[in-house]
Amino acid sequence: MQLQQMYQEIILDHYKNPHGRGLRDPFDAESFQVNPTCGDEVTLRVKLDGEIVSDVSYDGQGCSISQASTSVLTDLVVGRPVGEAFKKMDAFVELMQSRGQIEPDEDVLEDGIAFAGVSKYPARVKCALLGWMAFKDAVARSQGAA
Amino acid sequence: MQLQQMYQEIILDHYKNPHGRGLRDPFDAESFQVNPTCGDEVTLRVKLDGEIVSDVSYDGQGCSISQASTSVLTDLVVGRPVGEAFKKMDAFVELMQSRGQIEPDEDVLEDGIAFAGVSKYPARVKCALLGWMAFKDAVARSQGAA
Amino acid sequence: MTTTAAPLDVTALRADFPILSRTVRDGKRLVYLDSGATSQRPTQVLDAERAFLERHNAAVHRGAHQLAEEATDEYEGARQRIADFVGADFGELVFTKNATEGFNLVAYAMGNAATSGPEAARFVVGPGDEIVVTEMEHHANLVPWQQLAARTGATLKWFKLTPDGRLDLSDVDSVITPRTKVVAFTHQSNVTGVINPVDVLVAAARKVGALTVLDACQSVPHSPVNFRKLGVDFASFSGHKMLGPSGIGVLYGRRELLEALPPFITGGSMIELVKMEGSTFAPPPARFEAGSPMTSQAVGLGAAVDYLSVVGIERINAHEHDLTVAALEGLSSVKGVRLIGPSDAVNRGGAVPFEIEGVHPHDAGQVLDSLGIAVRVGHHCAWPLHRCLNAQSSVRATFYLYNTLDEVDALVDGVREAQKFFGVA
Amino acid sequence: MTTTAAPLDVTALRADFPILSRTVRDGKRLVYLDSGATSQRPTQVLDAERAFLERHNAAVHRGAHQLAEEATDEYEGARQRIADFVGADFGELVFTKNATEGFNLVAYAMGNAATSGPEAARFVVGPGDEIVVTEMEHHANLVPWQQLAARTGATLKWFKLTPDGRLDLSDVDSVITPRTKVVAFTHQSNVTGVINPVDVLVAAARKVGALTVLDACQSVPHSPVNFRKLGVDFASFSGHKMLGPSGIGVLYGRRELLEALPPFITGGSMIELVKMEGSTFAPPPARFEAGSPMTSQAVGLGAAVDYLSVVGIERINAHEHDLTVAALEGLSSVKGVRLIGPSDAVNRGGAVPFEIEGVHPHDAGQVLDSLGIAVRVGHHCAWPLHRCLNAQSSVRATFYLYNTLDEVDALVDGVREAQKFFGVA
C-alpha cells in the first residue's frame, strides 16, 4: 500500500505525541492560520530571545500531516537563530513543493525528511506547510513589533 | 441560387420604391425602433381616425428586408380598423417565425406573402419585423395617450 | 421524462461514462463518490459538444451566415430544452458561468437598482432592509448576500439549524419580517442532503413581499424540479453537477422580475443602443448575457438534460435514495463513525457526511483515496453549517445515477480500513 | 514560440480544423472570414479537452483524491502556459468566462473599493474623478465604464477618432488629467484592425497615476503580446478568439494590484474564512475565481496556446498581414466599395470593414453567405466607432491563420456579385 510511503512512522509518532503542543506564555507574537479548503487551523506563538527562537507553542485542529509537521517544526527551530530557522523553513518548503523529486538533507531537516512522501500529494502540501506559515508570520510580527 | 427565393421581386420592388415613406404630420404617436445587432432603425408615425388607421408614415435606415416589409405594412394597414391591422400583423409575425413551414394566405397578407422565403433565415426575421414592432408600439402609444 | 418505476440498469449506464472505467492509485478501480462536487460526463454529452464544434461553431446572435444561424439555433434550442426540464419559459433562463455567478447576478443587480430607473425600485435595498439566508448555505448563496448587505447598509439575518442539521423554522415570522427584501436559501444541502420545505419559505416571503432566491444546485441534478410550481422568484444551478460541461450555469428568474431587473455584467449583446454618453439595454435573457456566451457548453448542457430525461429523473432519484439508505446504514454500523446531519433518509438527497473518531477527515480521505475511493473532505464550502453541527470538517460521500451498492460497501469497508490504519479500531 | 520566417503551410494547417471542410448553402465550400467574432478550433484543442474529461475530470482545489489532484494540475498547468504566452506570472492571470467579464471585474471591484479596507483605497472612484475610454472601444470595454461612472458619480471622458479611424492623440493631456483614475482602451480594434500605441497611453496614464486597462481580445490571438513589457496594469482577452473554447477568458492584472483589489464575484473557493457575520478572502488569483471554474475550458485554452506557439505567432501575424494587404487592394479595386478605417495595412491587424454603395451590409452579407462566405455585418459591438466613421453598419471580413489568398479573392468576387444582384454595378 502506497499509504505507508506518505504516512511514515515518524509522522504518525509526531501526530500521536506532538512536541511542544499547547499555547504558552510569555510570547512575542502570535499567528492564526487557516487552510481555507479543509478548515484546518493553527494558532502559533513565538518567543524570541534576541536572535534566538526561544520558544514556539501552538494549538489547533488539523490532520496528521499538519499536526506532525508543526511538531517537527518546534524541534527544528527552537533554540536556533531566526536566520537558521528560516533556512530550515526554506528547505522544508522546497521539499514539499518538489513532488517527490528532491532527496531531503537529514542534517538540515531531521525528522522533516519524513515528509518527502507527502510532497507527492499536492493537496496535502498545504497541510504540511500550515504551521510553518504561522511561524513565518509570527516571527515577522514579533520583529515588526520590536 | 437560393438568393432569389429570399429576395423575391416583390421585395426588391418595395425596397426600391417604398410606399408611404417619409415622416408626415399630423400623427398621434411615433415609435422609434432599433435592431441592436445591426443598428438598423425605423421611426414610424401612426394617425388614427377613431378605429381606423388613417396614416402610417416612416423613415429609417435599414436593409432591403426591413425597408420592404415596412412598405408592405403601410399597404396592409392604412385605411383599415386597428383590429384588422393587428390580425394582419399576427399573421405576418406567424409567417416570419415559421421557418418556411407556413403557406401564407394572400388574401390576408397580399404582398406580404413574398416574405415566406425570408422566414427561412432566422437572422433576417428581426429585419422583417422591425417596422411592425414600431407600428404596434405606436398604436399602443396613441391609444394610451387617448 | 420517464416515470416508470423500473430500477436503473446501472451497468449499462456506466458504460456511457468513460472515466468510470479508469483506475487510480496503482490499478485500483475508481469508486467516484464526489458527484456532489462535480459529476462525470457521458459520451452523449461529450459527443454533442464536439459535433457542435466540428460542424456549427460560430458567434451566436451576431452573424447572418449559415454557421451563425445554426449555432444560434443550437444555443437557443438548448435553452428551450433546459427550460422545459425545470418548468420555466424560454425567456426566464439566463446562462451564467456557474451557479455562483447566478447568485451574484441577482445580488449585484439589486445593488444596481439604486442607480437605475423607477421600474427597478422594487429591488432597491438599503439601511433598515433585511436580507435573510440560512446557516445551511453553500458559500455561493451566502457571501454574495453578506457583500450586498455590506455595500448597501442592509442587515443580514439567518435561519439557524436544529442539532440534526435541518432548518430551524420554529419562528419563521421573527426571521422573515416586513423589512425582509430577499430570502435566499438552498433547496437541498450539498453537505447533508437535507431538503428544505420550499413552500413554507416561499409563503413566508410572499406574505411580506420579499423575493426568494433558491439554490437549486443539488436539487435539479437529482430530482424533478419545477420552478414555476415551487413559486420561487429566482433559482440558480450549475451544468457540471448534472452531467453537463463546466463553465455553464443557469439562472432562472420569473419573467416579470427579469424584465424589471437592472443588468449586472455589461458589454456586447446585452445592449439596445450604445452612445458614448450612455446606453440602453436589451430585454431578458439577453440583458444578462453580456459578451460571447458559453455556446458549446449550452449545447452540452442541453444534451445532459436530454440524457437525464431519457434515463428518467425520478428513477435516478429513487436509485440515489437506495444508495443513501445503504450508506447511512452501513456507516452507522461502524463503531466510531459519527454521521453529521440527519441519520435517516427522509427528505434528504444523496449526500452523506461523517466523521471518524480519531481520524481527521483529511486522513480518512487519503486512506479512501489509496483504495480508489474518491470522496470529498473539508467543509465543502459550507463552513457555517459545519460550525453549527460541531464539526471542524467532514468526509462526504455523494451519489449519482452511476453509483452502485457495491461502491457503498467499498466506502464502508474503506472507513474500517482507515480506522485500522490509524489504530483506532 | 517559433520565430522562423518561413510562411505558413496553410493547407496542412487547415486539415486540423474539421469545420473548414464542411460545406454550406447547398454544397458551397465554407469560406470562414469571421474569426474576429469567434475562431474555429483545431482537433488538438478538442482532443485535449476531451481527454481531460474522459480521464481527469474532477473538482479542482477541493478534493484530496487522485482525480482532483490531476484535474488541479491540468488546470493550473494551463494557467502557467497561458501566462508564459502573454508575458505574465502565474499568479497574475485570472480565469473569467469571457473578456467581457474581465472588464466588468475590474470596474465592479473598483466600485467595491469604497466599502473595502484601506489597501483598496487606491481603487476608489467618485465624483470629480474621471474615467477615460476611446470611441473605438468594443462595447465590452465601454459600457462597464459608463456604468461604473453612473454608479459612482465619476465622469466618463474619451479619445475621439481621426477620419480614418485612428485614435486622435493630438491632445492627450487634455483627456488624461490628474483627475483620471482609469484609462481603458483597446490594443487592436475589432472593426478596423487599428493597432493603438499602447506606450503613449501607458506613459500618459502613469504620469497622472491612473490605472490602464487593455482590451487585448484582438491582439493576443494574432500577434506576440507581452503584458509585462507593455506595462499595462490590467488586460483582458477571450479563449474563443484564439482557437480555444468558448466560456473562458483571461484577466491579467499586475500582481501588486490584484493583491490589493477587492473581490468581484463571491462564493466558494475565493474565501479564506467564512462566518455568518462576515468573510475574508483568499489571495489572487483564487480571490477572483468564485465557484467551480471553467476547468476543461482552461485545459482547452492551454492546448490552444500550445498550438499557436508551435505554429508561431509571428508567422501567423505575417500571414494575416499578407491577407489584409490583399483584401484592402482587392476591395478598393471594386467601384462603389468604401473601406472604413485606414486604407492601408500599417499598424493594423487582419480586419477589413467596408460598405457597398447601394447595398445594405445585411444584404451584402446575405449574398456572400449564399456563396459560402461567412462575414459579419452590423456594428460589431462598436456602435460609437461606426457613428464616428459615418457608417450605420458595415461588412467586416477578419482573417486568421487558416485563411488563404484564394478566400480573399472569393470575398472580392462576392462583393461584385452582390453589386450585380442588387443592380448597382
Ligand SMILES: Cc1ncc(COP(=O)(O)O)c(C=O)c1O
Ligand atoms: C476588441 C474586443 N473586445 C472585447 C470583446 C468581447 O469579447 P467576449 O465577447 O469574448 O467577452 C471582443 C469580441 O467580441 C472584441 O473583439
Ligand SMILES: Cc1ncc(COP(=O)(O)O)c(C=O)c1O
Ligand atoms: C448547494 C450548492 N450551491 C452552490 C454551489 C456552487 O456551484 P458552482 O461552484 O458551480 O458555482 C454548489 C457547488 O459547488 C452547491 O453544491
